[in-house]
Amino acid sequence: MLNVQRNKIKVHRFYRELFGRETTGLDLLAIVIGSVSLACLTLLFKWNADFSVIKKMVLTILALDIGGGVIANFTSGTNNYYAESLRKRYLFVLFHLVQPLLLIWIFPDELVAILGISLYTLACSIIVLRLKSPNNQRIVAVTLLLLSLILSTLLNYNDPLAQLIMQFFSIKLILAFSVHWTSINKE
Template sequence: MKTVSIHPHLHDVFGKAQPPIYLLAIVLFGLTVAVAFALSVWPVLAAVSFWRAALAVLLVLDIAAGCVANFTPSTNDFYAARPRNRSVFIAIHVHVVAVAWLLGSGLGPAIVVWAYTISAATAVNLLAGRAAQTFVAGVLLSLGLAFLPLIPGLTPPMAAVAGLFMLKVLFSFAVDHYRAGSPSPSKNGG
């Protein structure tokens, strides 16, 4: 599959090279989710200042696009070769809390989701190189998703964002999907 080289400033997002179809999928998924979120919370967005609304929607776009980008061999391999970067990336992910704060609602539930996601992602990251990593991440993600609807004060749009945040950080990003010894589409031409 043909790839395009990614500018070095964007390696943390896309890795070093991506097939154009993957880039298109990442962007379209991110935009689709961000627009759907904006439409579903339009009264809330209209009630806050423009910069807060715009930043909240951009963070939702980043969460959604990251879900897809982190599954690509290029992004996966970039972080697999840089374990410290992966740990830093997990630690700085406060997006779900920032969205709640920017919109002025649901901060408590967002903090609960963030704390669970970061703790679980850290545990999964510590299993790097072990066969159990994917299984443990799947169990922790499933547990988190099962309890999302039970968190008091978490609105349906924020529950969707929270679910994508968990998927992005805990499973899509924290797991090395193409470990050494496993077939990798980027190494096998497909």
């Protein structure tokens, strides 16, 4: 098991936004478990739902990305890759405007809740990114994430899966991505 954690795997250019320049077998395994778990839960909840096939496919792809992204953003490979450039970090956050828009298309009855959590999450992510100290990033991110989870509970989602996906979205962006975890590990 220790070799799986220590042995670095070079990542092909095409996958660097997902895994960084290098990763470990354990990191890849954890990312796959996170991706597949949320995707399977999504299929379990929505297999017989009154959605078009295309909406089910898009929702499953979003679940794969968000479930794996929560874990990937905590890994050294991904963390170091985005730490190289503040511009990359801001582009990553801005790119994540697309996911909530797709979720609103899939769950139109959840417009207010998804929009509220999305805007809060994206704003919090930028706030945490702007902090210089990784230790301050960690404390502020955990606090803002806690408030996001409380807000999510108060927003009266009709669909528990939409709520869960948005909670994972908040974890992925506020805590996992916006904190420079590798710097904390070095201190």
